[in-house]
Amino acid sequence: MFAQRTAWSAEFLPSHTCGTPGLIPNGVIHGLRYNMGDKIRYSCESGFVLEGHSILTCIVSAGSGAQWDFPSPFCRAEGACGGTLRGTAGSITSPGYPAEYDNNLDCTWSILSEPGDTIALVFNDFLLEDKYDFLEISGTDAPSIW
Incomplete structure (x- = not known):
């Protein structure tokens, strides 16, 4: 009988996911992917105004891995x-x-x-x-x- 050996190695790649940016009170998040290059969009429920960036992009930051390019926005009551x-x-x-x-x-x-x-x-x-x-x-x- 002949036994054959196969050489192999494993490499663990760094994570390129930003993870969920989180829900915001009185807000809605659009987008289900949180990996490098993905974009999500926030909007607010009726009677509220979005403050901050409505679109966030998952980017790679030197030494930090993947992260969202801006902080999550918030929804402010109209007229507040x-x-x-x-x-x-x-x-x-x-x-x-x-x-x-x-x-x-x-x-x-x-x-x-x-x-x-x-x-x-x-x-x-x-x-x-x-x-x-x-x-x-x-x-x-x-x-x-x-």
């Missing part, structure tokens, strides 16, 4: 305080400015920029009610609260 600024300039005001704003508002603004860009905030008219109101600015550094 807050929003998203894109582009090279913009303006943020409180609801009804220059009149006083209502109590118990929770306004969240997102400022989207390209990697490496600098964001400068210039306050022209700014007044908070002591002990009740605050401003929090967060990003890549630790948040600052005034």
